[in-house]
Amino acid sequence: MLLTASDVPALVRGAALFGSGGGGDTRDTAILLSRSMGQGVELLDPEHAPDDTVVVPVGLVGATSVLAEELPGGAEFTTALRAVERWTGTRAQALASIEAAGANALTALLVATDVGLPVVDVDLCGRALPRLDQFSIAVDGLPLTPLVLCPPGGSLVVLDHARPAQVERTVRSVLGSSGGWAAVAFPPMSLEVLRRSGTPTTTRRCLDVGRRLLDLPEAAAPARLEAATGGRVLGAGRVVEVVRSSARGFGRGSLTLRDRRTSGLLRLEMENEYLVAFEDGAPVATTPDVIAVLERRSMQAISCDRATRGSEVVALHLPGPAFWRDAPRLDAVAPRAFGIDVDPVLLPAAVSP
Incomplete structure (x- = not known):
C-alpha cells in the first residue's frame, strides 16, 4: 500500500x-x-x-x-x-x-x-x-x-x-x-x-477510522460516532472539573463531565493518557482499551493536557489491541499497573467498525 x-x-x-x-x-x-x-x-x-x-x-x-x-x-x-x-x-x-x-x-x-x-x-x-x-x-x-x-x-x-x-x-x-x-x-x-x-x-487502523471520522457531519449523533469507530459513547456533556498533578514525571489527574443524557457524572482518571472511566463511581472502561475525549462539534480528539473546564465533549470507549488481552500481557498495562485498584473493563475484542 x-x-x-x-x-x-x-x-x-x-x-x-x-x-x-x-x-x-x-x-x-x-x-x-x-x-x-x-x-x-x-x-x-x-x-x-x-x-x-x-x-x-x-x-x-x-x-x-x-x-x-x-x-x-x-x-x-x-x-x-x-x-x-x-x-x-x-x-x-x-x-x-x-x-x-x-x-x-x-x-x-x-x-x-x-x-x-x-x-x-x-x-x-x-x-x-x-x-x-x-x-x-x-x-x-x-x-x-x-x-x-x-x-x-x-x-x-x-x-x-x-x-x-x-x-x-x-x-x-x-x-x-x-x-x-x-x-x-x-x-x-x-x-x-x-x-x-x-x-x-x-x-491502517488509524487511516481507516480517521477517514470515517472526517466523513462525519458536525456534532454527529452518538450512534454515528459509534458506527464510525467501532466504539461506544460513555457520555456526552460539559466538562465540570479538570484536576492535574505531577508524579514520576507524568501528568496525573482527572477529568469529570456531566452526561446530558443521564445527568450522571463520568470521571476519567489519567496519567498522560486516559486510563479509567468511572460512571457515578463504578468503573465502566479501562486501559488497555482506548478511552478518548472528543470535542462535541468537530469530533477532534482532545489530549489530557488540553482538556479544559466548560468544554462540550464526548467520551468514547474503543476496543484495544488483541495483543494485550492475554493475561500475562494484560497485567503490564491494566489499571493496577498505574496504581488504580480496579479490574480491567474491556469491550469485546470482536467489536469493529
Whole structure:
C-alpha cells in the first residue's frame, strides 16, 4: 500500500483518537510529513513481507509539548537510525512505528521519506503508552537494547545491556537534561519477531477510522460516532472539573463531565493518557482499551493536557489491541499497573467498525 500526502489528514485524525489522550500533538509532525511525502511511503502488510526482513522501530520519546521550544534540527531521527545500525552491524531493510498513536504514528513515515525505506504496519504498543518497559517486546521478555537516543542538537546516547526498567529510568534521566525529548531507534529485529511480539496493522487502523471520522457531519449523533469507530459513547456533556498533578514525571489527574443524557457524572482518571472511566463511581472502561475525549462539534480528539473546564465533549470507549488481552500481557498495562485498584473493563475484542 502506498501512502501519500492525501492520506495525512486521515492518519492524523485516527492517530489522535488512538492516542487515548496522549501520544503527543500530531500537528507539527503532520506538517513536516505532508511536505516531505514526495512520491509516497510504502506501507508493508506484516503478513505478506518476508520473515527475515530486518526492521528497526523508530520514534520520539519524551514531552512532545516542548518541541516548539526545542525544535528538531531535521537529522535526529536519521542519526539515531544510522547509529543503531553501526552499533549492531545490521542494516535496516524497513522501519516500524514504536507506537501507532499520536505523533509517533507519523514519525516512522517521516523518517522513511528521508532514508527511502518502507514502513511495516506493526508497532510496539497498539495505542499510546507512557513507559518504555510497557512496550510489547519488553512485556514479552525481549530486550529493548541496544537503544540509541538522539536529543535535539545531535548528541548521541547509546544504551546497551540494560533491563527494561533500567532503560525506562535511564531514558527519563537523559530527557530531563537534554531538552525534554529525543529521537529513538530500537535494536534491529526480524519481522518474524515483530509479528509475534508486536501489534499489527495499526497504521491502517488509524487511516481507516480517521477517514470515517472526517466523513462525519458536525456534532454527529452518538450512534454515528459509534458506527464510525467501532466504539461506544460513555457520555456526552460539559466538562465540570479538570484536576492535574505531577508524579514520576507524568501528568496525573482527572477529568469529570456531566452526561446530558443521564445527568450522571463520568470521571476519567489519567496519567498522560486516559486510563479509567468511572460512571457515578463504578468503573465502566479501562486501559488497555482506548478511552478518548472528543470535542462535541468537530469530533477532534482532545489530549489530557488540553482538556479544559466548560468544554462540550464526548467520551468514547474503543476496543484495544488483541495483543494485550492475554493475561500475562494484560497485567503490564491494566489499571493496577498505574496504581488504580480496579479490574480491567474491556469491550469485546470482536467489536469493529
